[in-house]
Each structure stands twice: as C-alpha cells, then as structure tokens.
Amino acid sequence: MSSSGIHAGISGIALVRAADVLLRALGNDEITLLLAAATLPNEVSAQLGLVDPGTQQVALSPVVVRNLTTPATGPRKQMEFLVSGATVASVVTDLNVASGQALFENALGLQYGGELLPVEEVAPEYCSGTPYLYRVRAVEERAVARDPFPRLRKGAKELGLRRAGPGWRGEGGCPYEMCASPKEMAWFMQFAKDSFYMTLLARLAAIDPARTVTVNGTTRAPLIVAENELVVPVVPLPDCFYIEWGAAQTAQRQGGIRELMAMECVISYHTFGTAASGVDRGRSLAKLDMELMSLCQPPWTEKRDYTQSPSVDLGTGIAWTQPVLGRVAGSDTLRNEGLPRGEEGVRLERSASLAVFFFPEVSFL
Secondary structure, three states, X not given: OOXXXXXXXHHHHHHHHHHHHHHHHHOOEEEEEEEEOOOOOOOHHHHOOOOXXXXXXXXXXXXXXXXXXXXXXXXXXXXXXXXXXXXXXXXXXXXXXOOHHHHHHOOOEEEEOOEEEOEEEEEEEEEXXXXXXXXXXXXXXXXXXXXXXXXXXXXXXXXXXXXXXXXXXXXXXXXXXXXXXXXXXXXXXXHHHHHHHHHHHHHHHHHOOOOOEEEOOEEEOOEEEHHHOOOOOOOOOOOOEEEEEEEEEEEEOOOOOOOEXXXXXXXXXXXXXXXXXXXXXXXXXXXXXXHHHHHOOOXXXXXXXXXXXXXXXXXXXXXXXXXXXXXXXXXXXXXXXXOOOOOOOOOEEEEXXXXXXXXXXXXXX
C-alpha cells in the first residue's frame, strides 16, 4: 500500500475522533431516531397491512442542535442536528444498515425535546472517504386548520348523502346521516382491495410458483401493494408487480340503497432482462405484460373479509376492467429522469391501469 493511502485513512479516522470530541464539548445533546422494525412475518396478513411491525428507538449522541431561520410562509420550526460520525457508524454496524445516510432516510421521524420531527434532509461530511459528521435537517410544519371530512363533503352530493340536522354528529363527528363512521368508510373499500390482491396472488402462485422476491428479508410472491409496506424509501424490485390504489367514486346511479363504486388501480412493473447486456429486456417486459393480462382473467371474484381467520364471504363480488397498458419508459422512448442514473438505456418499465367495481357494505341513501 502506498504511503499516501495510509495517510488518507489515518486522517479520516482522526477527523472522526476529533469531530466526536468537539460535539461533546459544544453541546453533547441527544436525539432519538424512530425506526420501523426491519422484518415482517412471512404471512398473508402482513402483506395485507394487518400486521404492525412495531418500532424501535435508537439514541444518538453526541449531537449539537441549531435552530434555523424560517420564512413567514415556511415551516413553523426548522432545526439542524450535527451528529457524530463515530456514533452513526456504530449504529450502522449494529443494525446492519447500508449506510449512515440510509439510516436517517429510513427513519419514521426524529425525536427531540418531546417532539417527533420528520427528517427533511441528510448531508454527510466526508474526509478521505470517511463520513465524520452528519448534518440532519428536520422541520415541523405550521398547524393548518383542516376539514376532517374534505373528500366526504366534496363528494357528498354525488354519493347521495343527506346533511344531518343541526347539532347532530355521527361517530367520529361525521356531519352526514349514514351507517358508517369515517373509519368504517375506509373499511368497505379495503374489503375490495384485499379481495383483488388475494385473487391475483393465488393466480400468480398457480402460474409461476417458483418466482419469488425478497422484501425486508422475507421471501414472497412478486406482487406487492405499495400502501401495505413499511414507510421507508426503497428501490422497486425488478420483475415484480406493484399495486397502487387511487380514488373511488360512484360508477352509476341505481334505484336501491347501495350504489356501484369504481376504484382506480395502477399496476407498475419494470425489468432489466435476464442477460447482463440487457438485450432481452423487451422480451422480459412482454412476458410481464402477458402475465399481468393472465392474472386479471377472469375479471371478477367474490369479496371477502380477510381481517378474520378464516376469511368470511361478504355475499357480494368485485369485478374489474381489462388492464390498459401504458407506454414503455426507458430505452427506445424519451429519457425518463425518474430512472436510476446510468440505467436509462437498460431498464424498461410500464404501468397498467384498470378500474375495480364493487358494492359497499354501508347504505348511502
């Protein structure tokens, strides 16, 4: 090894120690990171978002805290935390995290002074390739008076809801006469979501049971509902279908007390191909296209309550439209800035859209 390499390593380690000593002298404060548990059980209930993985708290010290100025229209509070690189390195090793920056970016929040603040930005300071200090900026947004039922009020006329009489409030303060609280309103859509996912999951296992992916250390089928996963920034897995749910609205008027609802659904996927050169990426994407079309046939299934074990038949069904395949992003198309740098000419991705129809379990009229 050259002498320059030895001196570079020594200078980096020395600065890490110096920064740690300086932070202890200037403030020696402490913050706590709130992290989601790293693993979930390999169960369907976890994939449906029915299992809370819990959280873990990680204390970091020494830390120096700085209050930053905020504009009149900006956040109510903006703070910068200078965290010791030595402390972060120790935590990264203990938790087996990829890097110090990933540790902060994956945090659900940062606790300081009895408040939980979202992490806005992380900027490591390096010397000879070694991070000796982390600048972490956290913000607290200004409190804004919000209508607790914005979508309900906006869609009340379309949904046929009647305004309640003066002084009347349903469960949760709902201002409309109906058979469900706002929380229960979410449940009647959730039954349709869960039934759609479980149907496609069973069909995918029948088509190709050997194809699996690893998510947070758990091996499972390559079909993921984005809203049911841990709230951490992750890179989407290749050759895997991601389901995202959109708005739900009345599909058509009927004479009864139940109305047919339509909910937007987007299924996204991408591939790099099976060859290192990526020459078969087009064939791989076409295979995923055909697989998705097969999963969605036939376009109906019974609606079940998967919060119970065994699941319970709710007596109605759901149906959906044929997926509409969107344009391909990646090579042979316009440059997609959302793709990882250097992969614009290799990765191919597509999103397919469809509508899921169902009858709710509550009476709107």
